[in-house]
Amino acid sequence: MYAKVIVDVPAKQTNRAFDYSVPSSMKGWIEVGSRVGVPFGPRVLQGFVVELHDTTSVDPKRLKAVRHILDPAPPLTEELVELGHWMSETYLCHEVTALQAMLPGALKAKYERYVQVADIEADGSPSMLLLLPSQERIIDYLQRKTKVKMEDLLEAFPEDGGLIRDMLEEGLLLEKQGMKDRGSAKKALTVFPPGIKIKQNEAASVSHHEETRSEAGSPVPAAESPADSAASREPLNLARLADELPARSHKQKEVLLYLSENLKPIRLTELMDKLQVGASTVKGLADRGWIELREVEVMRDPYANRHFEETKPLPLTDEQQSVYDTIAATLDRREHQVYLLQGVTGSGKTEVYLQAISRCLEQGREAIVLVPEISLTPQMVERFKGRFGDEVAVMHSRLSAGERYDEWRKIMRRQVRVVIGARSAVFVPFRKIGLIIIDEEHESSYKQEESPKYHARDVAAWRARYHGAAVVLGSATPSLESIQRTRPAAGAGSEYKLLMMPSRVAGRPLPPVHIVDMREELRSGNRSMFSRALHRGLEQRLQKGEQTVLLLNRRGYATFVMCRTCGFVAGCPHCDISLTYHQVSRTLRCHYCGYAERQMELCPDCGSEHIRHFGTGTQRVEEELVKLFPGIRVIRMDVDTTTEKGSHEKWLTMFRNKQADVLLGTQMVAKGLDFPDVTLVGVIAADTVLNLPDFRSAERTFQLLTQVAGRAGRHTLPGEVFVQTYTPEHYSVITASRHDYDAFIAEELPHRRQLGYPPYCRLILVTITHEQIPLLVRTAEALTMRLRELGAMEQGRAASCGEDFFMDVLGPVASPIPRIKDRYRFQCVVKYRGEASASRIVSRVLDEFAERAAKEKMLISVDVDPQMLM
Numbered sequence: 038m039y040a041k042v043i044v045d046v047p048a049k050q051t052n053r054a055f056d057y058s059v060p061s062s063m064k065g066w067i068e069v070g071s072r073v074g075v076p077f078g079p080r081v082l083q084g085f086v087v088e089l090h091d092t093t094s095v096d097p098k099r100l101k102a103v104r105h106i107l108d109p110a111p112p113l114t115e116e117l118v119e120l121g122h123w124m125s126e127t128y129l130c131h132e133v134t135a136l137q138a139m140l141p142g143a144l145k146a147k148y149e150r151y152v153q154v155a156d157i158e159a160d161g162s163p164s165m166l167l168l169l170p171s172q173e174r175i176i177d178y179l180q181r182k183t184k185v186k187m188e189d190l191l192e193a194f195p196e197d198g199g200l201i202r203d204m205l206e207e208g209l210l211l212e213k214q215g216m217k218d219r220g221s222a223k224k225a226l227t228v229f230p231p232g233i234k235i236k237q238n239e240a241a242s243v244s245h246h247e248e249t250r251s252e253a254g255s256p257v258p259a260a261e262s263p264a265d266s267a268a269s270r271e272p273l274n275l276a277r278l279a280d281e282l283p284a285r286s287h288k289q290k291e292v293l294l295y296l297s298e299n300l301k302p303i304r305l306t307e308l309m310d311k312l313q314v315g316a317s318t319v320k321g322l323a324d325r326g327w328i329e330l331r332e333v334e335v336m337r338d339p340y341a342n343r344h345f346e347e348t349k350p351l352p353l354t355d356e357q358q359s360v361y362d363t364i365a366a367t368l369d370r371r372e373h374q375v376y377l378l379q380g381v382t383g384s385g386k387t388e389v390y391l392q393a394i395s396r397c398l399e400q401g402r403e404a405i406v407l408v409p410e411i412s413l414t415p416q417m418v419e420r421f422k423g424r425f426g427d428e429v430a431v432m433h434s435r436l437s438a439g440e441r442y443d444e445w446r447k448i449m450r451r452q453v454r455v456v457i458g459a460r461s462a463v464f465v466p467f468r469k470i471g472l473i474i475i476d477e478e479h480e481s482s483y484k485q486e487e488s489p490k491y492h493a494r495d496v497a498a499w500r501a502r503y504h505g506a507a508v509v510l511g512s513a514t515p516s517l518e519s520i521q522r523t524r525p526a527a528g529a530g531s532e533y534k535l536l537m538m539p540s541r542v543a544g545r546p547l548p549p550v551h552i553v554d555m556r557e558e559l560r561s562g563n564r565s566m567f568s569r570a571l572h573r574g575l576e577q578r579l580q581k582g583e584q585t586v587l588l589l590n591r592r593g594y595a596t597f598v599m600c601r602t603c604g605f606v607a608g609c610p611h612c613d614i615s616l617t618y619h620q621v622s623r624t625l626r627c628h629y630c631g632y633a634e635r636q637m638e639l640c641p642d643c644g645s646e647h648i649r650h651f652g653t654g655t656q657r658v659e660e661e662l663v664k665l666f667p668g669i670r671v672i673r674m675d676v677d678t679t680t681e682k683g684s685h686e687k688w689l690t691m692f693r694n695k696q697a698d699v700l701l702g703t704q705m706v707a708k709g710l711d712f713p714d715v716t717l718v719g720v721i722a723a724d725t726v727l728n729l730p731d732f733r734s735a736e737r738t739f740q741l742l743t744q745v746a747g748r749a750g751r752h753t754l755p756g757e758v759f760v761q762t763y764t765p766e767h768y769s770v771i772t773a774s775r776h777d778y779d780a781f782i783a784e785e786l787p788h789r790r791q792l793g794y795p796p797y798c799r800l801i802l803v804t805i806t807h808e809q810i811p812l813l814v815r816t817a818e819a820l821t822m823r824l825r826e827l828g829a830m831e832q833g834r835a836a837s838c839g840e841d842f843f844m845d846v847l848g849p850v851a852s853p854i855p856r857i858k859d860r861y862r863f864q865c866v867v868k869y870r871g872e873a874s875a876s877r878i879v880s881r882v883l884d885e886f887a888e889r890a891a892k893e894k895m896l897i898s899v900d901v902d903p904q905m906l907m
Contacts, residue, residue, distance in 0.1 A: 070113035074105035380538030382747020402471025432458030548756035674702035842871035
């Protein structure tokens with residue numbers, strides 16, 4: 038048997054499968070999707086099996102053999118291996134990078150270099166009989182430790198660095214590379230009453246029958262454990278044994294009596310807490326052979342201590358029923374179809390999702406639900422857990438690495454059939470997908486910003502096509518690309534089918550939105566960050582005991598710090614961006630590279646004391662609220678206050694329990710929240726996104742304002758929204774105030790068509806970075822010229838064949854943020870229409886420039902269908 042393996046070396050030269058022979062001991066274990074350890078040059082690296090054959094085009098005698106199988110069951114399915122290949126071609130990334138993106142962080146290999154004593158016979162090393170005393174000490178240390186990292190060896194023998202180097206050169210010592218996973222299963226000491234065996238895949242822990250790995254790397258069945266033999270002998274009478282103990286052993290008696298009444302395994306720590314006994318008490322009973330203590334695997338469950346009240350399906354409105362019936366019919370036919378569900382905020386999209394998932398599960402199939410990271414609130418998890426209970430796994434970045442790993446293993450073991458998660462949950466290893474739901478499909482967070490720069494929406498469509506499954510893209514404000522795909526193309530049908538839910542549940546009205554011109558406020562003498570109307574609205578809600586949500590899409594206290602004497606602005610020394618002032622820590626921070634410095638007392642340029650904070654951040658709004666409304670209770674939610682594990686849940690639970698009057702935050706408070714007492718929403722500065730140098734800024738402003746306005750008046754109490762802006766005449770602000778999506782796209786689409794931007798063409802962003810500007814400019818110009826040359830050739834070929842293909846290259850120009858982390862940045866944008874020839878052209882040019890870029894330490898990154906041009 039021969040395996041084609043993609044090796045964990047993300048480079049152009051290694052972006053292909055390499056042939057390896059499969060030892061006979063591994064033939065029963067290795068499959069497509071297996072993670073293996075293979076020799077690659079002098080190292081052993083992680084790799085992924087992408088094909089298996091009984092022949093090879095390479096001379097079998099020259100082939101190296103697979104060394105290890107790293108998992109008892111392949112972590113990737115054949116479908117995911119195919120998906121990895123498609124992602125590599127579509128997003129112009131290395132195939133191994135695409136495959137790695139599908140695995141939890143715990144399964145990403147960590148490589149360590151270690152030193153060991155040479156095997157004299159195998160390596161032909163010089164004789165060790167004539168060694169210096171200092172050499173003998175080092176060799177004796179290594180033989181006792183077996184594997185020692187180089188840094189640990191140098192720390193143990195700080196005076197002998199030169200000697201260690203000489204011993205390596207002479208062949209007395211060898212430096213090798215080891216490989217291990219970044220995470221592992223959690224184990225806990227567990228108390229077993231005699232004769233009790235643990236069930237495989239039990240919720241609390243996993244069976245000791247899990248396969249273990251032999252030294253050769255092949256999994257082998259675990260040997261019989263003490264518990265197995267205990268099960269076959271006569272069970273001990275623990276109550277009788279307790280009577281035999283002397284009176285002074287009352288704690289041990291208590292343990293035996295408890296176990297005699299509860300004949301099931303219990304974790305040692307839990308038993309100690311329950312009975313208030315020490316570990317030595319329990320271990321003494323194990324030493325007598327009356328009970329057993331052994332380590333078993335424990336599944337980390339982030340929701341173990343939470344009770345989710347079971348919920349029943351709600352009656353559907355006519356609009357909901359119509360949408361549900363359409364999706365259910367597709368599920369019943371097991372057809373692939375992508376639906377765009379446009380439903381206003383509060384129209385009940387989540388209930389439609391839940392009932393469609395139930396239909397999918399009835400058919401014995403599985404469902405994936407994607408929500409933006411900031412919308413993955415405890416409230417959202419509660420809805421799905423309340424409906425489907427233990428059938429649900431949750432995957433998002435606020436879980437620890439161990440919790441994510443265990444949730445992923447539940448999916449691998451078929452213990453769950455529904456996954457709710459952020460972007461990367463689209464890769465879960467389900468084998469019978471029936472339905473994929475992407476809520477708030479317009480969100481830019483569904484696009485990965487690091488390689489592989491995939492879009493979850495397109496990956497979901499690929500997987501659904503493979504499984505014959507339905508995809509539902511839900512949003513009150515769909516992206517223009519998605520809405521365009523619902524319109525018939527020339528000579529063909531539409532790619533997506535549009536479903537509409539234009540009314541709120543129970544006929545509740547959408548809240549009235551008032552636009553406040555902050556220029557007028559300034560003219561009338563109001564210098565506060567709160568308009569008079571918003572100030573009155575806050576006062577009224579405080580008097581009535583109702584709640585308010587305030588949105589400001591800037592964290593920190595002030596957006597920049599400036600000297601009023603000379604005009605100096607505090608900037609990051611590593612990035613071309615101003616520093617943001619944070620009041621609590623009294624520091625200036627760069628939100629791109631993390632650089633921080635203490636607050637300035639004097640201007641470093643002119644020595645003036647007139648250093649002032651300009652702009653408004655969430656910390657400053659919080660301070661102003663407390664000053665204007667004494668006694669007001671404010672919860673601030675932004676990146677700075679939600680870094681601790683469980684902080685999202687803590688703040689939102691407090692707000693739900695009415696322990697705060699105002700929820701103030703960045704865009705994380707704009708989506709996914711449903712609080713019955715929120716009757717006022719205020720947008721402090723609607724122009725934050727509108728003024729960004731990006732062609733999507735108007736669309737993003739409309740979406741954000743519409744989403745946050747939807748937080749008000751969702752239940753019986755009527756809501757009201759105030760939008761503060763310096764550009765009240767802008768069409769994105771006006772149409773958002775009317776909740777009028779159709780009017781917005783009628784205004785926006787002609788602009789896009791005129792400028793040739795998506796959805797009327799596609800984009801590829803090429804960014805080049807280097808520490809030296811002259812070299813960077815020369816390379817950027819040469820690369821752009823080559824793109825234009827090949828683009829013109831392809832256009833000529835397409836025209837002669839009667840094909841529709843257009844390609845234009847803009848740039849090169851300095852990126853909007855010209856320097857990040859001491860590297861200067863230039864970019865060019867490829868605009869194209871027609872088949873994906875542009876991707877092949879860009880790929881060819883990257884190959885041509887790869888050697889030059891590597892030699893000059895230049896980084897070239899490609900983003901296909903970028904969401905931001907910053």
